[in-house]
Amino acid sequence: MNSKLLHLYRELREQQRTVFEGKEYRELKQAISRAAAENGLRLSDRRRQMQEAAETAIIVSREIGMSPEGIKACLMAPFVSSTEQAASVGKRQDSKVGIILEGIINIQQLYQKNASIKTENFRNLLVSFAKDMRVILIMIASCANIMRKMSTLCSEDKEKPLSDDLPDYTPEQMELAATEASYLYAPLAHKLGLYKIKSELEDISLKILEHKAYYHIKEKLNSTKKARDTYIENFIEPIERLLAEQNLKFHIKGRTKSIHSIWQKMKKQKCDFEGVYDLFAIRIIIDSPLQKEKAQCWQVYSIITDMYQPNPKRLRDWLSIPKSNGYESLHITVLGPEQKWVEVQIRTERMDDIAEHGLAAHWRYKGVKNGERGIENWLSSIRAALEVGDNMQMMDQFKADLESDEIYVFTPKGDLHKLVAGATVLDFAYSIHTNIGDHCTGAIVNDKNASMRQRLNSGDQVTILTSANQNPKAAWLDFVVTGRAKSKIRQSLNELQAKASSIAKETLERKFRNRKIELNGNYLNTVMKKMGYKDTYEFFRRVADEQIDINDIIEIYQQVVRRENGEFESTAPQHKADEFVFEHGVREEATSGEELVVDHNIKGLDYTLAKCCSPVYGDNIFGFITINNGIRIHRTNCPNATALRERYGYRIIKARWAGKGAKGTYPIVLHIVGQDNLGVVNNISSVLSKDEKVNIRSFSIDSHDGLFEGTLTIMINDTRQLDSIIKKLRGVKGVKNVSR
Numbered sequence: 208m209n210s211k212l213l214h215l216y217r218e219l220r221e222q223q224r225t226v227f228e229g230k231e232y233r234e235l236k237q238a239i240s241r242a243a244a245e246n247g248l249r250l251s252d253r254r255r256q257m258q259e260a261a262e263t264a265i266i267v268s269r270e271i272g273m274s275p276e277g278i279k280a281c282l283m284a285p286f287v288s289s290t291e292q293a294a295s296v297g298k299r300q301d302s303k304v305g306i307i308l309e310g311i312i313n314i315q316q317l318y319q320k321n322a323s324i325k326t327e328n329f330r331n332l333l334v335s336f337a338k339d340m341r342v343i344l345i346m347i348a349s350c351a352n353i354m355r356k357m358s359t360l361c362s363e364d365k366e367k368p369l370s371d372d373l374p375d376y377t378p379e380q381m382e383l384a385a386t387e388a389s390y391l392y393a394p395l396a397h398k399l400g401l402y403k404i405k406s407e408l409e410d411i412s413l414k415i416l417e418h419k420a421y422y423h424i425k426e427k428l429n430s431t432k433k434a435r436d437t438y439i440e441n442f443i444e445p446i447e448r449l450l451a452e453q454n455l456k457f458h459i460k461g462r463t464k465s466i467h468s469i470w471q472k473m474k475k476q477k478c479d480f481e482g483v484y485d486l487f488a489i490r491i492i493i494d495s496p497l498q499k500e501k502a503q504c505w506q507v508y509s510i511i512t513d514m515y516q517p518n519p520k521r522l523r524d525w526l527s528i529p530k531s532n533g534y535e536s537l538h539i540t541v542l543g544p545e546q547k548w549v550e551v552q553i554r555t556e557r558m559d560d561i562a563e564h565g566l567a568a569h570w571r572y573k574g575v576k577n578g579e580r581g582i583e584n585w586l587s588s589i590r591a592a593l594e595v596g597d598n599m600q601m602m603d604q605f606k607a608d609l610e611s612d613e614i615y616v617f618t619p620k621g622d623l624h625k626l627v628a629g630a631t632v633l634d635f636a637y638s639i640h641t642n643i644g645d646h647c648t649g650a651i652v653n654d655k656n657a658s659m660r661q662r663l664n665s666g667d668q669v670t671i672l673t674s675a676n677q678n679p680k681a682a683w684l685d686f687v688v689t690g691r692a693k694s695k696i697r698q699s700l701n702e703l704q705a706k707a708s709s710i711a712k713e714t715l716e717r718k719f720r721n722r723k724i725e726l727n728g729n730y731l732n733t734v735m736k737k738m739g740y741k742d743t744y745e746f747f748r749r750v751a752d753e754q755i756d757i758n759d760i761i762e763i764y765q766q767v768v769r770r771e772n773g774e775f776e777s778t779a780p781q782h783k784a785d786e787f788v789f790e791h792g793v794r795e796e797a798t799s800g801e802e803l804v805v806d807h808n809i810k811g812l813d814y815t816l817a818k819c820c821s822p823v824y825g826d827n828i829f830g831f832i833t834i835n836n837g838i839r840i841h842r843t844n845c846p847n848a849t850a851l852r853e854r855y856g857y858r859i860i861k862a863r864w865a866g867k868g869a870k871g872t873y874p875i876v877l878h879i880v881g882q883d884n885l886g887v888v889n890n891i892s893s894v895l896s897k898d899e900k901v902n903i904r905s906f907s908i909d910s911h912d913g914l915f916e917g918t919l920t921i922m923i924n925d926t927r928q929l930d931s932i933i934k935k936l937r938g939v940k941g942v943k944n945v946s947r
Contacts, residue, residue: 212254215261219278222268226275235279238300242286256285259352266348270404277341280307284345287312303339310342343395350384350392351404354411357381361415385415400534403563409467417470424466424473427480435463435487442543443489449510455503456494463487485540488550495555501526504537504553511551515541518548528615528623533561614665626663629688633659636671637692644692645699646673660686678703704744711747718757724764734763738854756834759855803830805840806865814838816873820845821947823873825926830862831855872922874904875929879917881942883910888917890939894932895921901932 220227226235243253264281267273279301287293287308297305357376376384389412396405414421439461450457464472464486472483491511495503504526511517521540529535537553554562616624616635624638632652636659637644650657651670663669679699687693719726732743738760740746749755805814805828814830820842822828827843831851840862841848852859881887888908895901904920923929929947936945 212258212261215258215265219261219264219268222265223275223278226278234300235282238296239283239286242283242288242292242296245292253286257282260285262352263345263349266351266404267345270351271344271348271401273341273344276301276303277307277345279304280311280341281345281348284308284311306339307341307345310339311345314342314346344399347392347396347399347401347404350388351408353384354388354408357384358411358414361418381415385412388412389416400530400561402534406465406467410465413467413470420470421466424469424480428463428466428469428486431486436461438544438547439487439489442549445514446491446511449514450491450507453506453510455507457491457507459489459491461487462490485548485550488552490552490554490559492559493553493555497557500555500557504555507553508537508539511541511553512539515543515549517541521550530613534558536562614663614667616663617666617668619668619670627689630663631659631686631688632657632661632663632669632671633683634687634689634692635663635669637687637695638689639671641695641699643671643673644695645679646675646677648672648674648677659683704748707751708744708747711750714750715757715760718761722761724761727768730764730767733767734760737763737767739850803838803860803862804865805862814840817841817845817847819847821873821875823875823923823926823929824864825929828862828864830860832858832860872902872924875921875923875947877919877921877933877936878944878946879915879919879936879942880944881915881917881939883913883915884941887915887939887941891917891919891936891942894935894939901928 216227225231239257260282264278267277267281283296283304287296290309290312293305293308293312295305296308297303356374360376361381388408393405393408393412396402396408410421443459443461447459469480469483469486472478473480476482491507493500493503493507518540521538523536523538525534525536525538535554535558538550539553540548540550543549614626614628614630616626616630618624618639624635626634626638632650633644633647636647636650647659649659649672650661651672652661652663652667657669679696681700683696684693687696715731716726735743735746738746738755740749746755750757750760803814814837816822817831817839822840822842822845828840829843829848830838830840833839838860841851845851879891888906892903892906895903902922904922906917906919908915908917910916921932923932933945933947936942
């Protein structure tokens with residue numbers, strides 16, 4: 208055993224004496240030797256792998272605080288290459304060690320197939336994680352070990368010699384490892400409360416992927432370190448004096464934000480290093496008995512806010528309601544000397560241990576039973592994410608859930624529900640029960656009516672409103688954010704779709720029997736295609752919702768049957784090709800030659816203006832005879848005109864407007880796109896109200912990436928006025944396009 212490996216094993220023994228003593232240690236050595244011999248490893252390879260395993264085991268033990276089973280699995284993992292070997296270890300030595308090894312092997316096999324996590328293998332990766340919590344902790348530790356070595360390799364510190372035992376990573380390998388660390392392992396470490404490892408993974412990833420940006424920020428931090436240290440001393444000096452007067456046992460330390468965190472702020476705020484004002488935080492750690500923890504933390508809070516002005520919007524109370532990963536602390540931002548904002552974190556020694564070492568430390572204080580319950584809660588959240596159907600969609604959703612903060616919402620009875628930040632009323636409804644979510648129509652939030660789309664905030668009291676007539680809609684998937692809600696909505700939509708298909712089939716069969724027509728599935732598929740439906744489910748849904756006239760289906764069906772049986776013969780007179788005249792505009796299907804005259808004062812005629820194209824006086828129009836709703840007036844260039852002519856040409860009639868002008872007004876929807884400049888909305892409103900004096904029904908606007916999209920509904924008299932309005936709106940500064 209070389210000196211480096213010997214040093215690592217001595218350090219491990221200091222931390223895990225039970226693993227390296229007596230019978231247990233002899234069995235571990237035998238198991239490693241047996242597995243290495245089975246795989247035919249050379250001595251040099253065996254030593255290298257033993258060293259890497261020991262390095263990972265030290266991280267798992269010292270920085271995560273894992274149990275002996277996890278340490279053994281770490282040390283054996285490089286030499287166990289199949290699930291059969293893992294099962295053998297479980298039988299001979301320890302079943303828990305065997306389960307952990309099996310999970311590690313599954314992940315290694317996935318990486319051999321495809322080294323990128325941005326694939327469908329990500330689902331299988333999470334399934335492997337979910338088998339045993341310790342697998343994911345070991346993977347995080349292994350990633351941290353590799354990233355630390357890569358950090359040394361890409362260091363710009365020329366005076367520090369590189370270690371001879373460092374692996375020779377290629378630039379591609381380093382880039383891939385850094386991407387995986389930042390995309391997967393850092394968010395997982397954050398979720399588990401391993402904040403120290405999480406920050407380290409993010410910083411090293413930035414060092415590899417954005418080398419210049421990393422060292423630019425590092426140099427800036429080094430150049431301003433003396434000034435920061437002086438400021439921190441001046442800030443904490445009066446606090447230390449007052450806390451000592453209260454006979455509190457404590458220590459205070461300043462903590463500079465991580466380089467990755469500063470880089471993210473620079474990108475988000477689009478500023479340089481000097482523009483990031485909150486570069487550091489002060490941490491006050493109290494040595495407090497368990498029963499006095501909260502009281503003494505709030506006592507310190509009171510002392511600080513009496514001395515420095517607090518920002519109440521930046522108060523974060525994780526004492527009353529800890530985070531799901533066990534994190535407890537009290538955060539407040541105060542205005543310190545020189546009018547600089549300073550974040551102060553107040554916690555106890557126990558809370559600080561949990562913040563540094565995550566759930567593993569939480570188990571030490573709360574006991575094994577609660578720790579196991581914590582594992583089950585975490586695994587439940589994994590399973591909820593796995594229920595989302597699409598692999599890439601699931602991956603993005605899971606990553607979003609990991610990175611999100613949490614909110615806490617109350618039911619009317621005072622029950623507390625925890626959701627991810629950004630969750631809507633509908634997410635909350637599905638968190639209570641699937642049936643409540645499926646029939647949700649809205650809510651009462653803090654005694655005010657709210658829509659299903661409304662985002663919730665911590666402390667909201669929510670009463671869900673339901674209706675028996677409500678059913679899930681596909682559009683709901685666009686605004687829910689939790690994996691559970693998305694999964695349940697998709698399940699309900701599939702069930703509704705199957706039910707609608709069954710109802711439609713029964714209806715068609717009954718109607719066909721009444722007409723004494725035999726229903727043939729092949730002929731019905733031909734009818735669907737002729738009617739323009741590529742999706743069978745869409746056809747049956749429209750039949751079930753009575754959006755398709757079954758008489759039309761029967762008519763086309765009979766034509767198909769006659770044609771297939773050779774019975775279809777045309778009795779129309781034959782014409783020569785040179786006698787054919789193509790007519791522009793609406794094809795006249797009626798033989799009467801009658802024309803509908805549209806006027807507001809017309810009586811005895813049931814007609815409506817089509818909402819799909821919103822015709823106004825002056826547009827070229829035609830009439831369409833509906834089954835139950837009279838005549839519907841469309842523009843000749845309506846998006847649906849072509850389909851109506853092809854399918855229902857016999858229902859189309861000519862139409863025109865009466866007189867020189869109409870005495871009524873018509874609703875028109877205009878879509879406006881432009882530059883999101885200051886005052887552009889006021890300029891649009893001014894043009895409409897002052898110049899045209901038109902009645903504005905509604906005006907909604909959505910801005911993003913420096914552009915805005917607006918939907919404007921106005922009442923106008925005719926096309927002349929419409930053309931005038933569009934022309935003036937296009938002349939407004941910042942408006943790029945106006946369309947009807």
